[in-house]
Amino acid sequence: MTDHAAVVHGEPVPKSRVDALLETVPERPIRDAGLYSSAAPPRGATSHDDAADGHRHNEALSAPARAERQRRRWATQVVVADELARRAVAERGLPPVPEVSPTRLLAVAEKDVADLGSIVAAALAHSPAARALLAELEAEQHVPEEAVQDYYDRNRDRFLTPDALRRGVDPFGRKAAPTDFLPFEQARQAVAGELRRAAGRRAFFAWFDRARADVVYAAGHEHPGDPAHPDHEHRH
Structure with missing residues (x-):
């Protein structure tokens, strides 16, 4: 044994x-x-x-x-x-x-x-x-600016302001106004960090598999x- x-x-x-x-x-x-x-x-x-x-x-x-x-x-x-x-x-x-x-x-x-x-x-x-x-x-992960902007544009529901959330604004509806969302510049750093963490995890999975x-x-x-x-x- x-x-x-x-x-x-x-x-x-x-x-x-x-x-x-x-x-x-x-x-x-x-x-x-x-x-x-x-x-x-x-x-x-x-x-x-x-x-x-x-x-x-x-x-x-x-x-x-x-x-x-x-x-x-x-x-x-x-x-x-x-x-x-x-x-x-x-x-x-x-x-x-x-x-x-x-x-x-x-x-x-x-x-x-x-x-x-x-x-x-x-x-x-x-x-x-x-x-x-x-x-x-x-x-080590590089997150292109285009990827950050794309994530922000495709996930509008994640960037509603507290006031818009309280009012129940539909982030994808016609009545949603630009002021109902956090500006891109305010959200940019957090989005880039999230994408970097996700890319790092994928890299970790690939490393472990190899x-x-x-x-x-x-x-x-x-x-x-x-x-x-x-x-x-x-x-x-």
Whole structure:
């Protein structure tokens, strides 16, 4: 039996790191349905699990045991994200990041789960390195002025003045006046920031997908949405 959960760039990731994370995660941290929603399994990811043996083993497990195994697989992805982010931070020459707190209860907002999937949302909550990398990726994004103007023009309902909201003005109706909206110059900075954050998140997703493609997982630690094992879950 191996003592590692995964192998990242030839280096084993100890199971103890997954165990430590699980100690900080309630059994059902995001209600019943949200725990394993995530980005799709990494392309090219492999494990040592044999599909037929895995199916027979799965049939022998009780429902609580299968749920706990999925929880462990989910936690493995979060730990792998932290390991990959630490490597990326070092490769980029960014300032050193603090260690993960092994005792801090992991709290993940449901909105973040809805926006990011629970694996990425939990990785960002768990890993200082992941947060540092996301901040760096956000800072690298260039948002064209045309994109800011286009967003402002297409989302007029988001820029109604407080008075127009109180009066129930229809932002797309003919009776809406220019004075019912915040001027573009007042909204510009917030819009650009929002678009930059969205672009940074997309860049983070793309980085994570590429970075974990060659990770090798030990049996029982595969991605919870990996269709190679019979009790996979992949929902958003």
